[in-house]
Amino acid sequence: MFSQEFSFSTGYLTAFLSGCLFAPSLLTFWLVNGILDFSTALVLGAVISPAGLQIRVLAYLLLVPTFLVLRAGFHLAHPVHRRQVLSGSCPRTEVLSLDWFSVGILATGLPLSLQDLGPWIGMNTVFLVGLIVLPRFVSPSVARGSKASTIIVAPLLFVYAKYGDSFSALPDPAEVLGPVTTFVLSDATTGALLRVVNSLSLGPILIGVFAIMMNHVLTHPEVRSIPVVRHTLPDRDPDRVVLFSAALGTVFYLIVVALATGSLTVIPRI
Structure with missing residues (x-):
């Protein structure tokens, strides 16, 4: 049988x-x-x-x-x-959803990137204005141009603000962009955020909420109308599926870390 x-x-x-x-x-x-x-x-x-x-x-x-x-x-x-x-x-x-189940593997490292908070503020401000705010007040042709230029300018702004001071041929990002765009969090603050996100008690919840936010941002009508880019974006999933998948995926990643390192943080030390 x-x-x-x-x-x-x-x-x-x-x-x-x-x-x-x-x-x-x-x-x-x-x-x-x-x-x-x-x-x-x-x-x-x-x-x-x-x-x-x-x-x-x-x-x-x-x-x-x-x-x-x-x-x-x-x-x-x-x-x-x-x-x-x-x-x-x-x-x-x-x-x-496999798309959201995989989020926790890399999202748990976001506090390391967010230490350079200024470049994130600058990039997301450009995204907000160029993709969502400006297209509401201009003609469709101008809106398409705004969106196309924004998806090029915003990442370049981030890279320049974050890594521009490593190249002597480039002007100092702080002088060009100002102190806000080059603001940096302290090592202590970054370490505390990293411990929270990688804890079993708080990490899955925070990553789940982050995934819900990204689910709505990536499926926003203004974002989905961008030529070419819209073909790479996911369909909007129910929030309960996104939250459950991202949280469970984060637990999976933390268990892999525990098995590989012998260390698992349940309640973070802040």
């Missing part, structure tokens, strides 16, 4: 693999999303040490198998979903 039910050509294993619990597109998303996320994290400064990068790469390698096990476990534990999955159909209920 076991060999019949779980043979590769017939039975439950076929329904499991060819149904909604797994699809080749997951691996495509995993590869493309990983390249984009890790390259962005390196530029933003969310990963600054080889050890931190290694642990995050390890967690990312385990991401899809863990996600599939969790999703399969939920559907197979639910009596109605179990019958649907084993019959080869997909339950309509969306509980986990």
